[in-house]
Amino acid sequence: MKIGIPRAFLYYRYKELWETFFHELGIDYVVSPETGPEIVRTGSLYAIDEACLSAKVYLGHVEWLIGKCDYILVPRIAGLGAGAVCSKFQAIYDVVANTFRERKIKLAGYNLAPGVKEGEMAAFIRLGQFCGRKKAGCVLAYMAAKQAEKQALWKELQEQESLLQRQGIKVLVVGHRYNVADKFIGEPVLQYLRELGVIPVPADIVPRKKAVLLSAEMSETLPWAFAKELVGSVVFYRERVDGLLILSTFPCGPDSLVNEMLLRRVKDKPVLNLVLDGHEAMAGIETRLESFFDIICMQKGETSVCL
Template structure:
């Protein structure tokens, strides 16, 4: 029985059972929701082999990524080096508007299908104000998911977006570690180890380059001293000595300014490094300058440049400007950030010859070789006191 506006209402047995069942059903749904939430927090726990494409920011953060997953006890599978087959595979599944680097990335993803349980595709938006990444890095998980929708490819991702989402790298990796079934403490330890490994790798590269710069400077001084001695002996008055080339040739240093995935992938850069070195040049890499120093220096060049990788490259140009004979800018077609940054470098960096190269998968290397040979010849002639000094 129940009272309804002062009147007695009779409730049937079926209605009574329904009223009793309602709270139980609500409790069951709540429990199911909680269980689903708990499962979602460890939705990657069954992944044993994680694939990482050898492309794009792998050349900047590859040590961080591989070390992190290895610290979680997972096997890391990195795709093989780039070649035409990998690029062709990526181009077939890509839209025409994608840049060369993005097409190549999709080819690397495809090469990992079947060799791992999931592929790691992070979404990197920014690391703070004026420290953003190209939009292709932010949209990468969606691009990969939609491109390989019918293959059943499993994607593991995370988001780094400090300005809008307040999601920094450390918290993103700790949350990812928990999804793999690790405790917060273990995930934090894994990230600390990965971060330290990446820092060590960066320091090793930076110090090796600093030693190379010091060696180049020393050899220059020795060549200059030898040349001065030869001029004094052959022409004590100094009237004709300036026209005599020293027998000990000074080293030729070239600063290669390119994204890491261009500078360190011979398929993308068309063998530019090998060409330069075969012509006797010592190659310095803009991306191997101390990242903190380069980033700080970049604000002297521009307060508003929005991309962190381009900032590091520009800062490296200003730091190494006095130690090199020429600068080679290499971009993968059609890179939007580079089109703006390289133009700014060419306009604002004075006193050094600059060669700007744009590479794509359709062009051969013959034209590239000719331009580099001409550039090296000009630098050698200038170094020996040729017409560029007149």
């Protein structure tokens, strides 16, 4: 049996967990390649027009995997301990199953919802058993996967600390990792920031539980777990960065509210809000990044390389 994993959405959060779990069970898996124009084009063809760019990218990755594996991993996640998540993560299993029903797609999944007695371990045992493995082996594989996940998070936090200790202008990039780290969506923006001499600091790399608690300093009514982590990250890092770059995809419902709140409440730093739909010319984005960079330089009393 070979499992296909779309390199999109929550893959960026659960990479170690998923890959170690399958590896420990001796299950072969294939991850779709980095996002490119062809994947975006295909995903856009299958998606409804109203879908966010991130969901279109996801469908493009699923399509790439069809015919290259036996089952495609598409979890259904309604929420995490810190709260609800965007409804796309709950709906995506059914969206994928329906969108590709004529391609005879076969899915492997697991369900997570806040308040449900069966937690993550039970969900992974079920997934392992679905793949034909015994319960005891699934428990051991899950424990090894959690350990790998913990180590990866710890390593990321160490790398983040090294970034923050470097000399130079630092910008906190506030966005979902599946957007910020995606080669087609976020990477060109980060690359241009680096060319300007800016150090991009990803906001989603943060002690998560602490960030969720800190988010209450900015808003006590945020419903979404991932938004709480990002908003808490702004509170956690804001003294150590020179500006905030909010990066979202169009038309993201949760981000449209959260970004507006950040724009109104962060008054002590320059903030740039970039909403990407996959069609914009890079020249327009570069101009906005240069202006943002100029403002940061002016505030710091430094000369901008763009002037």
